[in-house]
Amino acid sequence: xxxxxxxxxxxxxxxxxxxxxxxxxxxxxxxxxxxxxxxxxxxxxxxxxxxxxxxxxxxxxxxxxxxxxxxxxxxxxxxxxxxxxxxxxxxxxxxxxxxxxxxxxxxxxxxxxxxxxxxxxxxxxxxxxxxxxxxxxxxxxxxxxxxxxxxxxxxxxxxxxxx
Numbered sequence: 001x002x003x004x005x006x007x008x009x010x011x012x013x014x015x016x017x018x019x020x021x022x023x024x025x026x027x028x029x030x031x032x033x034x035x036x037x038x039x040x041x042x043x044x045x046x047x048x049x050x051x052x053x054x055x056x057x058x059x060x061x062x063x064x065x066x067x068x069x070x071x072x073x074x075x076x077x078x079x080x081x082x083x084x085x086x087x088x089x090x091x092x093x094x095x096x097x098x099x100x101x102x103x104x105x106x107x108x109x110x111x112x113x114x115x116x117x118x119x120x121x122x123x124x125x126x127x128x129x130x131x132x133x134x135x136x137x138x139x140x141x142x143x144x145x146x147x148x149x150x151x152x153x154x155x156x157x158x159x160x161x162x163x
Contacts (some may be wrong), residue, residue, distance in 0.1 A: 025129045036125025042118030046111065048091035054096070058103045059083040061090050081154040085110065106150045 072080040088107030091100035100108040
């Protein structure tokens with residue numbers, strides 16, 4: 001009289017992986033090591049930003065790393081879309097959030113995201129507990145939105161001469 005439960009495709013539900021794709025929720029040693037290394041690299045970038053003195057002009061801090069000045073500033077006298085990002089990171093790690101936003105809104109958002117993602121990756125690597133799964137489509141959408149923020153900020157700075 002009792003009929004066993006079946007998944008939508010006819011398989012036994014206990015053999016079907018969770019729709020969230022988490023399986024057991026524990027990471028393999030290789031995945032843990034990868035997350036730990038990734039997190040340390042990302043947090044290391046914030047550490048490098050801490051070592052740099054933010055440029056008073058709002059951009060150009062990257063030159064302290066031995067990189068050349070922005071070619072667009074040199075050639076056209078205009079900031080490029082990424083001008084001010086290193087300066088924003090350098091202000092952000094010091095808790096100078098207003099100065100970070102003035103240097104680069106998108107750079108400030110990226111610094112905050114780096115802190116959150118880097119810390120989460122290190123914790124995940126140390127504990128072996130995986131976080132939420134994200135699809136490649138979600139990653140691509142986030143990337144497109146962030147690139148849109150960068151371009152929009154650049155256009156606003158150009159139009160209103162905010163540099």
